[in-house]
Amino acid sequence: MLLLMSFTALNLHAQDRVLPADTTITSFDEVMIKGQNVPYQVDVGTQPVYGEEDEIIASLFYTYYKRTDVDNDEERPIFISFNGGPGAGSLWMHLGYTGPKKLIIDDEGYPIQPYGVEDNPHSILDVADIVFVNPVNTGLSRILNEGKREQFFGVQEDITYLAQWIDNFVSRAERWRSPKYLIGESYGTPRVSGLAGQLQGSHWMFLNGVILVSPTGLGMDPEGPTPRASVLKLPYYAATAWYHEQLPPELQNRELTDLLDEVEEYTVEEFLPALTYGGFIDEDRKSEVASQVAYYSGLSEQFVRNYNLAVPASAFWKELLRDEGHTIGRLDSRYKGIDREDGGERYDYPAEYSSWKHSFTPAINHYIRDVLGFKTELQYYVSGPVRPWNRDGNTTGEMLRGAMAENPYLNVMVQSGYFDGATDYFTAKYVMWNIDPSGKMKDRFSFEGYESGHMMYLRRPDLETSNEHIREFIRKSAPENGAPARY
Incomplete structure (x- = not known):
């Protein structure tokens, strides 16, 4: 019997290091935002990625926040949030920016102990629901069964399977009627730019807005200098x-x-x-x-x-x-x-980056395991193994332009920190100017700058301001009831 108990314990221990393909843990909480109490449901779990023959080839770890005192969600926006890298987990904007919980840091973004999370009084959950998505080999997301690395790790590969995953998620969550927004940071900006085109062109899912936080060059080759010159x-x-x-x-x-x-x-x-x-x-x-x-x-x-x-x-x-x-x-x-x-x-x-890992890594591990109750011995990949990354065919800027041209509802906002030296703010402006060289859609673009860096929301004054800019963007991009999408 002792041998049997030992074997069982070892087997359970091994299972804890394998990601369940499809599971959800639900809890409830509330947060005070702008003086208003906002009750919400949080689903933390996994949803499969399917192959060409409907076999499970991977599973993505996600966290979904939904306000619970709303009678219906047909007019309530839903945000789908991605970080970048490629290889970065969703923890950055999840615990730093728009979510109802934020990591504990000082007012300028530096680590302090004890590590942990606290309520985020500036979260956009008062006006929109949010799902934070970890692509394959980021966070707790993993390849499963017969899945192959080359199916996921590339510009177009990434866009293709994530569009399918989003389609499935929106169906499961019953959010097809809701206004939909994508927000991406750093490499997440070509990701969401490409997704805008892919979702619209292959899944017939039309968006109201795309937010580019600290954008890259989006694969563009403008007539002037190349982005990042x-x-x-x-x-x-x-x-x-x-x-x-x-x-x-x-x-x-x-x-x-x-x-x-x-x-x-x-x-x-x-x-x-x-x-x-x-x-x-x-x-x-x-x-x-x-x-x-x-x-x-x-x-x-x-x-x-x-x-x-x-x-x-x-x-x-x-x-x-x-x-x-x-x-x-x-x-x-x-x-x-x-x-x-x-x-x-x-x-x-x-x-x-050393400073950020210092504070974010213990906070996300504590939050998902101890607070949300997702128990696993898998390592949370803050920066996961996604190399080599196939960068061929990066037409994401053009995919975004095409989606905007075909969808008069679609608006784009760029957010950048003045002290970001990797994806600098002036290049971000330059990229925005050149997405649509015709200038016919320039009234649907907006730019916001902040006295901080790549993750401008780590500075407390900019956390408040940048979230408020998102609220303004939602108001601007939400058409009046019955207003037709036409030129």
Whole structure:
């Protein structure tokens, strides 16, 4: 009998490390948002991904929040939320941004102990239901049975299976009549841009809105510089130098947005045209540009010249505070790091990412296991194994444009932090300007900037403001009852 009990215990232990393909745990809670008590149901569980012959090839871990004091949900929006990477779990926006619980951090986003979660008084759950989705090999989502890595890990592969999963989820949740929104952060922005086209074109699911948080280049190849070109980084350099007080007094004493308007104009009207001449630029003009770029960026004129006027971001992160013995973060340049040595051209580690993992990892593991009751010995993948990633066929920007053209209801909002050095805010504007080069749909685009970084919601004032911008976006993109979708 002892042997049998031992075998049974081992077997149960092994089962805890295998993801159940289809399961749900439901609980109830309430949160105070904008002075109003909001009761809600939370479903945490898994839903299968099916192969071509309807066999289960993977299962996605999700968390679904639904307000419970609403008589019907045919007019209540539902948000489907993705993070990026690719390989990032949904924990970032789940516990940092729109959900009814948020991780415990200080007002600027730095870790504090004890770790854990608290109510989020700025959550959008008062106006919309939300489902946070973990793609394959992120969070607790896993490949199952005969599923193959190449079925999931690529730009178009990712979009195809996630569109099918969303179709199934909306049917299960009985939300086909609801206004639908996608929100994605970082690599989540090509994901939701492509999904807008895929859902509309292959599943006949039309959206009201797409929110791009800290967007990438969306696979676009505009007529001007490519997204992420060093020339487009100058406004971000100015913002970061302003934050760290590295600018001349006449610039340092100005309001940030006022300063950035000037630097953006210089970038487009003077800096970019000068760089088009490459090595044939007139020497006097080269000196003028080097001086002005140094003036705006907080760098020395010689350092700018060393990089032929276009300083790469990696060099900027190492150089700006070199004299003080600090590096600055990539995704949020407010964060400082320290290297083994001050020499060199690259930092040893991204200061901001180390800080974020410090606080988010214990919070999400505690929340899903101890609070929501999803018991498993699987590791929660904050950043999961999804390499190699097939980047061929990235037409996600065009997929979004096509969806907007065919759907007059569809609106897009871009949200960016001024101190994000990876997906910088000015490139985000540039991408937004070039999604629809005809300009016929520009009234359906909007941009919001924040005095923070890649995850602008980690700074408490921006958490409130950015969620309020989502509420405004919902109001703007919700047509009046009976208003036809027509041009």
